[in-house]
Amino acid sequence: MSDEKITPLIMPKWGLSMKEGKLSDWLIEEGTNIAVGDEIMEVETDKIANVVEAADPGLLRRRVATAGETYPVRALLGVLASEDISDADVDAFIEAFEMPVIEDDDDAEAAPLYEFAETSVGRLRYAVRGNEGPVVLLIHGFGGDLDNWLFNIDALATSAKVYALDLPGHGQSTKQLAGADLSGLATAVLAFMDTVGVESAHLVGHSVGGGVAATMAFDAPDRVLSLSLISSAGLGREINSQYIDGFVNSVSRRELKPVLINLFADSKLVSRSLIDDLLKYKRIDGVQGALESLSAALFADGEQKTILTEKISSLDVKTLVVWGAVDEIIPASHAQSLENADVQVIQGAGHMVQMEQASQVNDLIKEHIAG
Amino acid sequence: MSKNPFPLSKDDLLIAYRMMKTIREFEERLHVDFGRGEIPGFVHLYAGEEASAVGIMMHLNDQDQIASNHRGHGHCIAKGVDVKEMMAEIYGKVSGSCRGKGGSMHIADLSKGMMGANGILGAGSPLACGAGLAAQKLGHNGIGMSFTGDGASNQGTFLESLNLAAVWNLPVIFVVENNGYAESTSVDWAVAVDSYVDRAAGFGLPGVTVDGTEFFAVYEAAGELIKRAREGGGPSLLECKMIRFFGHFEGDAQTYKAEGENEYNRKHHDCLKIFRAHVTKAGVLSDEELDAIDTQVLALIDAAVEEAISAPLPTADDLTTDVYVSY
Amino acid sequence: MARTLSFKDAVNEAIDQEMTRDPTVIMMGEDIVGGTGSPGEADAWGGVLGVTKGLYAKHGDRLMDTPLSESAYIGAAIGAATCGLRPIAELMFLDFLGVCFDQMYNQAAKFRYMFGGKAETPVTIRAMVGGGFRAAAQHSQMLTPIITHVPGLKVVCPSNAYDAKGLLIQSIRDNDPVIFCEHKNLYAHEVDVPEESYAIPFGEANIAREGTDATIVAYGLMVHRATEAAENLAKDGIDCEVIDLRTLSPIDMDTVYESVESTGRLICVDEANPRCSIASDVTASVTQEIFSSLKAAPQLVTAPHTPVPFSPVLEDLYIPSAEQVADAVRKTMAT
Incomplete structure (x- = not known):
């Protein structure tokens, strides 16, 4: 067999x-030649539904998996092989492929999904992946949590040690805010770095997390190796205040869903479990107060209060700016506000560009960090 | 004026008299107006029993909570509920104590310590235990008081409450206003023990029986039991033997009563007359002072009725409000 | 942080956290501490099934055993609620409703309305409901329709530990009287439950399973039967949506309407007896409000119009099964 x-x-x-996923649909027929990045299938997990892009090029010889069925992670779904491989060899490959079983919860080898750091600003939840290479720190935005990096953390961890944390007031971190503005959040992230022993890191910030990263670069320039600002706050005045108010004030699925649709170019990505998870977060004692404080401090009177463009331009830090072209929360025009940055606007993506066009964003960040 | 031989100051005696007289005139007026068909529903009048409500309530403050019953107007007035609002309530007006939604049997004002009149006999006793429990847990020295008649003293709720209050040592006093009739049925027939003191003893709590037509007897007995409860001494039972001038409800022909019973009682056992005799004989209050109160009370009741009649009715919007705090 | 917790432990944790947060929260009931005044262990039971075990050690006299006098102590809890406390009273089994119902439906439920909006009665009455324990006719009933009928009461019946904790916390914080129904057959059932306190708002149904062909409405244990039926039907290509009502008063009919408008088929599952049940209530509302959305006659799957039998074979026939639910769904699919 010529497995290669x-x-x-x-x-x-x-x-x-993620332990398993449902193959919602095939987007390509057998016999199609695919290129890297082509949309090949739709997969749905208990967290989210998304399109899978091809990681390898090739000719789709066989669709092994059936649409509508659920498979464990790393299960064989299809086979790419050039025309000169015989059907018998493809069959043999499928036959020999070791189907994984769904990992058990108490699998001793499995790394803990999350850990907690007892920092000077309180308990912060984080995830860490990878061992080799530079340290990358992922900072989510307003109302988000470390799961916003679901499609990024493992990909980035192939060449870096990647941390993602829940900011104070978010996820499973303390709901006490040391300060509700960007400086307060930046202080918390620096405290986190102290606790986990990270001297300096490449910061990747999404939305308000971008504003936090930039503030850190200004407040503690020695600790910031580079900035990747994704759909970032702090680069202009405009913000969709209806979204912010809707997010803060919604208490039911029916109220929250139309608000969340603003986050994505493809509204189908707003799944039931995405809404449920956010409602579960919003119900926790202290969250409502934290969101109200943050929203008042960051976005009073329908616009962003803190503009960081001049500050960032004055810094000697390598900066990547990534934006979804159809961002409904912060306009993509803000991407052009930094003079010396590498600016990338991605078509067909909204505010959650790192989820919607994950592989493109991952490649950009990797290049940025490597370069 | 002579030296005051009573346990109340002259001012307090005037307050007590004004309260009793207000209850009396409130009920007498309702009797007349109900007969004229001006009052919706049905009413149970407290006339004749005033010394009990006032003799007890003179010891209480707004933090003390009472749970009343169907015959609750006297308890409400003695506990400080606004008389004009009560009258408007009985007329079913939106300006009433309960915005016209409760009526005669459900007047309440928790801010005054009036947990509510109650249409379910015996239901107030557990609620009064709750008031006593709240006082105990919140650490203020308020008390709970349960008012039942001799009839409701046979309810399981009442009897269970005696035990619960004793077991939890609650600051609660169970007042049995024994007017001799459970609706039409005689207490002698319907209550098997001879004395409520015995019934209390059966539940392990002290009981006292007083002549409920004698304001000062009620006042002194209640005072001791209330002091005991406030000091952590626990629950007790107070039986006030008294006279109901009217029937169980208005329109009751009262054929179960003896011939001439009401007339005899009004002549010889009217607690207001007895009170007046005591205080004037002792020379502490004069007839002129008391007559002046009578005139003022009559004017108040007249004004209450007039205002109630002219007050606006509830609207369709009121039908569905105030079912829940939020829903 | 999330970890799995049983329904029973979730109830315990909710009470513990609320008692810690708010000093006016107290709890009373028969044997909820257990052994008060007895020569042996104080805190011997922690409730007849151990749900409140350990709370006495933490909160002391704020948990109170009561005499066997449901009228008196349920009434006392209600009275105390109008006087500044936030009591939780445990009515061991909702079947004991008969000996204290007056305090619930004539007193607690009516104060606010009949006193013209002046009263607040923030009392929570916890009670076990439902069958499957071989506990026969007086300890197994699903009497939710009776209490749901009463204006002024709120009625909660969670299907899992996450909802139980959040809804119980909401019940305790709520300013109206709430009857919190705990299905005894779900006590051991575990799901992820955050350690932090959280409150789930009332009147917000949960979509337990999304589907496009038929809408199954259920609450309590029946959510699990409905979900089991839906999984089985999925193998035959029938895709059911399962709605967990969570609270019966207030009830989230909007979520039911939205679902039936897209599926066109309604199956209501209720462990209660059929007449004047939650199932018949939901069905009536759907037929009145969105009749034209229906592609088939709504189906009701309930217990029969009998008391709950003792013999296991009979009780298993009494409680609606996943097979009955699936049959009812198929019936709607046939038209």
Whole structure:
């Protein structure tokens, strides 16, 4: 068998807690030649539904998996092989492929999904992946949590040690805010770095997390190796205040869903479990107060209060700016506000560009950090 | 004026008299107006029993909570509920104590310590235990008081409450206003023990029986039991033997009563007359002072009725409000 | 942080956290401490099934055993609620409703309305409901329809530990009287439950399973039967949505309407007896409000119009099964 010419298509592992996924639909027929980045299938997990892009090029010889069925992570879904491979060899490959079983919760080998750091600003939850290479720190935005990096953390961890944390007031971190503005949040992230022993890191911030990263670069320039600002706050006045108010004030699924649709170019990505998870977060004691304080401090009177463009331009820090072209929360025009930055606007993506066009964003960040 | 031989100051005696007289005139007026068909529903009048409500309530403050019953107007007035609002309530007006939604049997004002009149006999006793429990847990020295008649003293709720209050040592006093009739049925027939003191003893708590037509007897007995409860001495039972001038409800022909019973009682056992005799004989209050109160009370009741009649009715919007705090 | 917790432990944790947060929260009930005044262990039971075990050690006299006098102590809890406390009273089994119902439906439920909006009665009455324990006719009933009928009461019946904790915390914080129904057959059932306190708002149904072909409405244990039926039907290509009502008063009919408008088929599952049940209530509302959305006659799957039998074979026939639910769904699919 010439295995090197046969490439399996497998059920992806979208970070952290994913154990299995449902193949919602095939987007390509057998016999199609695919290129890297082509949309090949739709997969749905208990967290999110998304399109899977091809990681390898090739000719789709066989669709092994059936649409509508659920498969464990790394299960064989299809086979890529050039025309000169015989059907018998493809069959043999499928036959020999070791189907994984769904990982058990108490699998001793499994790294803990999350850890907690007792920092000077309180208990912060984080995830850490990878061992080799530079340290990358992922900072989510307003109302988000470390799961916003579901499609990024493992990909980035192939060449870096990647931390993602829940900011104070978010996820499973303390709901006490040391300060509700960008400086307060920046102080918390620096405290986190102290606790986990990270001297300096490449910061990747999404939305308000971008504002936090930039503030850190200004407040503690020695500790910031580079900035990747994704759909970032702090680069202009405009902000969708209806979204902010809707997010803060919604208490039911029916109220929250139309608000969340603003986050994505493809509204189908707002799944039931995404809404449920956010409602579960919003119900926790202290969250409502934290969101109200943050929203008042960051976005009073319908616009962003803190503009960081001049500050960032004055810094000697390598900066990547990534934006979804159809961002409904912070306009993509803000991407052009920094003079010396590498600016990338991605078509067909909204505010959650790192989820919607994960592989493009991952490649950009990797290049940025490597370069 | 002579030296005051009573346990109340002259001012307090005037307050007590004004309260009793207000209850009396409130009820007498309702009797007349109900007969004229001006009052919706049905009413149970407290006339004749005033010394009990006032003799007890003179010891209480707004933090003390009472749970009343169907015959609750006297308890409400003695506990400080606004008389005009009560009258408007009985007329079913939106300006009433309960915005016209409760009526005669459900007047309440928790801010005054009036947990509510109650249409379910015996239901107030557990609620009064709750008031006593709240006082105990919140650490203030308020008390709970349960008012039942001799009839409701046979309810399981009442009897269970005696035990619960004793077991938890609650600051609660169970007042049995024994007017001799459970609706039409005689207490002698319907209550098997001879004395409520015995019934209390059966539940392990002290009981006292007083002549409920004698304001000062009620006042002194209640005072001791209330002091005991406030000091952590626990629950007790106070039986006030008294006279109901009217029937169980208005329209009751009262054929179960003896011939001439009401007339005899009004002549010889009217607690207001007895009170007046005591205080004037002792020379502490004069007839002129008391007559002046009578005139003022009559004017108040007239004004209450007039205002109630002219007050606006509830609207359709009121039908569905105040079912829940939020829903 | 999330970890799995049983329904029973979630109830315990909710009470513990609320008692810690708010000093006016107290709790009373028969044997909820257990052994008060007895020569042996104080805190011997922690409730007849151990739900409140350990709370006495933490909160002391704020948990109170009561005499066997439901009228008196349920009434006392209600009275105390109008006087500044936030009591939780445990009515061991909702079947004991008969000996204290007056305090619930004539007193607690009516104060606010009949006193013209002046009263607040923030009392929570916890009670076990439902069958499957071989406990026969007086300890197994699903009497939710009776209490749901009463204006002024709120009625909660969670299907899992996450909801139980959040809804119980909401019940305790709520300013109206709440009857919190705990299905005794779910006590051991575990799901992820955050360690932090959180409150789930009332009147917000949960979509336990999304589907496009038929809408199954259920609450309590029946959510699990409905979900089991839905999984089985999925193998035959029938895709059911399962709605967990969570609270019966207030009830989230909007979520039911939204679902039936897209599926066109309604199956209501209720462990209660059929007449004047939650199932018949939901069905009536759907037929009145969105009749034209229906592609088939709504189906009701309930217990029969009998008391709950003792013999296991009979009780298993009494409680609606996943097979009955699936049959009812198929019936709607046939038209």
